[in-house]
Amino acid sequence: MRKILIIGIGVGNPDYLTVQAIEALNRVDVFFIPDKGTEKKALRALRETILARFIKDAGYKSVGVAIPKRRAAGDDYRGSVDDWHGALTENYESLFARHLGEGQVGGFLVWGDPMLYDSTLRIMEKLQVEVEVIPGITAVQALAARHKIALNRIGEPVLVTTGRKAMEGLPEGTDSVVMLDGEQAFAHVPGDYDIFWGAYLGTKDEILVSGRLADVKGEIEDKRSKARAAHGWIMDTYLLRRRT
Ligand SMILES: C[S@@+](CC[C@H](N)C(=O)[O-])C[C@H]1O[C@@H](n2cnc3c(N)ncnc32)[C@H](O)[C@@H]1O
Known part of the structure; x- marks a missing residue:
């Protein structure tokens, strides 16, 4: 089974990374980096700074992930989130198949901590992957x-x-x-x-x-x-x- 590390990277300051997070970064073969417009461009730059600063061997691969737009919630907020999670799940399934070999380790750099207002854990639950979670400093x-x-x-x-x-x-x-x-x-x-x-x-x-x-x-x-x-x-x- 493929292994996915979901790594909390803290909010904004690379010094917020824990020792456990730095060790996890160094075990990842392929990073999946979500890209969501202007806001995410700034966050993506910070993620890249983190990779460059903390990873000893630059042999890892980085795969950009196009994030589908969530439809306007109207009076069905849960329905719009469920549909969005469905689209993301399909996206990740095909990305893992394409970019992550058997026995390789994938990584997600999650802003703050993965347990707080973040969908990565809920999406990974739906996929056939073994997950490890590394906590981070929340907002x-x-x-x-x-x-x-x-x-x-x-x-x-x-x-x-x-x-x-x-x-x-x-x-x-x-x-x-x-x-x-x-x-x-x-x-x-x-x-x-x-x-x-x-x-x-x-x-x-x-x-x-x-x-x-x-x-x-x-x-x-x-x-x-x-x-x-x-x-x-x-x-x-x-x-x-x-x-x-
Ligand atoms: C999708 S949630 C992610 C929360 C994140 N997982 C955490 O552990 O803090 C995004 C919200 O977190 C808060 N947030 C994240 N980073 C922040 C920052 N650097 N400064 C202030 N608020 C922040 C804001 O309320 C923002 O709307």
Whole structure:
């Protein structure tokens, strides 16, 4: 059976790679590198920097993977994701057959950690491959480290959710980390919060803002839209901590 290493590479800073990840990189014969437009071009460049910096023997192969566009979700978000996963699975099946010989090891460099808002594990489950997972530093960890905060309050839970869900409302009495937010959900969340916001975490373009949401909301919106226009893409994560 073919072996696939799913390697968490952390978010943005090559120094976030663990020793285990570096060792795994050096076991891979063929890397499969997804390519998804402008945003992914920047991420792809970082992945290539990682390969050049950490791999001792440059005998590996790199195969670009064209990622099909997900159809607009409308009111069927799960259906659109399932169809997209189906198309990706077929794609990978034929790529493995074409590029990965019996006994060879394939590798995926997953942004952050593969267990958090990433489809690689779900897609590999559907294929006849043996998988090994190497954890990485998530955007949530990078956010907390850069703001020098503990994520949870003593003995309290933290919800990790998406911008889409946050727009529907956040649960009472729980702090929330919001990811995948294309809508600037923080600007619409009712209630009195402190926000710890970070964009391009771990990279040279990192931006951090924190404070009472009502006071810093405008500043974040402004910085966010300017940065997005300048780079052509943005990735941001934030903690909303209810004020007591
Ligand atoms: C598809 S998810 C991938 C999460 C990733 N697997 C992880 O472990 O953090 C992409 C989302 O992660 C967050 N994210 C990833 N990299 C980030 C970064 N460098 N700075 C801020 N947020 C980031 C953003 O919320 C972005 O929309």
